[in-house]
Amino acid sequence: MKLLTLALGLAVLFLFSGCSEKNALDKDSVIEESSEVTNSLREIQEALTSTGPEEAYIPILMFHHIEPIPADHPDQVFYGLSFAPEKLEGFLQYFQENNIKTLTFEDLTNIFDGQMPLPEKSVMLTFDDGYTNNYNLARPLLEKYNMVGNFALISEKVPEGGFHMNEAQAKELAKTQHICSHTATHPNLNEVSQTQLLSELKDSQIYLQSLTGQDVKCLVYPAGKNNEAVRAIAKEYYEWARTTAGGKTIYANQKYTLPTVRIFPTTGVESLKTWFE
Numbered sequence: 001m002k003l004l005t006l007a008l009g010l011a012v013l014f015l016f017s018g019c020s021e022k023n024a025l026d027k028d029s030v031i032e033e034s035s036e037v038t039n040s041l042r043e044i045q046e047a048l049t050s051t052g053p054e055e056a057y058i059p060i061l062m063f064h065h066i067e068p069i070p071a072d073h074p075d076q077v078f079y080g081l082s083f084a085p086e087k088l089e090g091f092l093q094y095f096q097e098n099n100i101k102t103l104t105f106e107d108l109t110n111i112f113d114g115q116m117p118l119p120e121k122s123v124m125l126t127f128d129d130g131y132t133n134n135y136n137l138a139r140p141l142l143e144k145y146n147m148v149g150n151f152a153l154i155s156e157k158v159p160e161g162g163f164h165m166n167e168a169q170a171k172e173l174a175k176t177q178h179i180c181s182h183t184a185t186h187p188n189l190n191e192v193s194q195t196q197l198l199s200e201l202k203d204s205q206i207y208l209q210s211l212t213g214q215d216v217k218c219l220v221y222p223a224g225k226n227n228e229a230v231r232a233i234a235k236e237y238y239e240w241a242r243t244t245a246g247g248k249t250i251y252a253n254q255k256y257t258l259p260t261v262r263i264f265p266t267t268g269v270e271s272l273k274t275w276f277e
C-alpha cells in the first residue's frame with residue numbers, strides 16, 4: 001500500500017510538472033499546482049517515513065450538548081443534539097470496565113507515526129461547539145474517570161461566554177482535556193471566500209493555542225462541510241480533521257476526512273457493546 005501511494009505520488013508529480021509548462025502564463029494555476037506538488041511530496045515523505053499502522057479501528061464518538069433535555073422539549077433540534085450526563089457516565093463506566101482507552105488526537109498522531117502502540121481497544125470522544133454544559137457537566141465526569149475528551153471550540157464564541165464556555169473555562173478545561181478547533185465562526189466552509197477560509201482555520205488555531213497553551217492540531221469541520229479547497233488549507237495547519245460522515249475505522253491516508261459516530265439522546269450502552277465486543 002505504501003509503495004502504491006509512492007507510485008501514485010510520483011505519477012501525480014510527473015503529470016503536474018508537465019501541466020505547468022503548458023500553462024506557464026496562468027499564474028493561478030501554477031500556484032495551485034505547486035501547492036498540490038508540495039502536498040504530494042509531503043505525502044510521499046510521510047509514506048516513506050511512517051512506521052505506524054495504515055488503519056485502526058477507533059470509533060470517534062460525536063457529542064454536542066451534555067445536558068438532560070426532556071424528549072418532549074419544544075426545541076427538537078436542541079433535544080436531538082443532547083445527551084444526558086448520567087448516560088455519559090454510563091459510557092465512561094463501560095469504557096473503564098472493558099479496558100477501552102480514551103484517546104486524544106495527539107495520541108492518534110503518535111499511533112500513526114509508530115511512536116505509540118495502538119491499544120487493544122480504544123475510542124475517541126469529541127464534543128462539538130464548546131457549550132458551557134460541556135465544561136460544567138462533561139469535564140467533571142471525564143476527570144472522575146481519569147479519561148480524556150477532545151473539545152472542538154468555536155474560537156470567536158469563547159470571549160463571549162454564556163451559552164458557550166468562556167476563556168477561563170476553556171483554559172481550565174485544557175488542563176485535563178484536549179482542545180480542537182471548530183473554526184472561528186462556524187460557517188459552511190464550502191461557501192466562504194478563500195480569505196475567510198484561511199482566517200477561519202488559521203486564526204482560530206492561533207487564538208486557541210495562545211489561550212490554552214496546547215498545540216491545536218485537530219480540526220472539526222462545521223456540520224462536516226469540506227471540499228478540496230477546504231482540505232488543502234486544513235492540511236497546511238492541522239494534522240487531523242473530522243467530518244460528520246459515519247464510520248469507525250481511521251485510515252492513515254484519510255486524515256482530513258475522519259469519520260465519526262453520531263451519538264443520539266437515545267444511544268445506549270447496548271450500542272457500545274455492538275461496537276466494541
Ligand SMILES: [Zn+2]
Binds near residue numbers: 182186223
Ligand atoms: Zn458544530
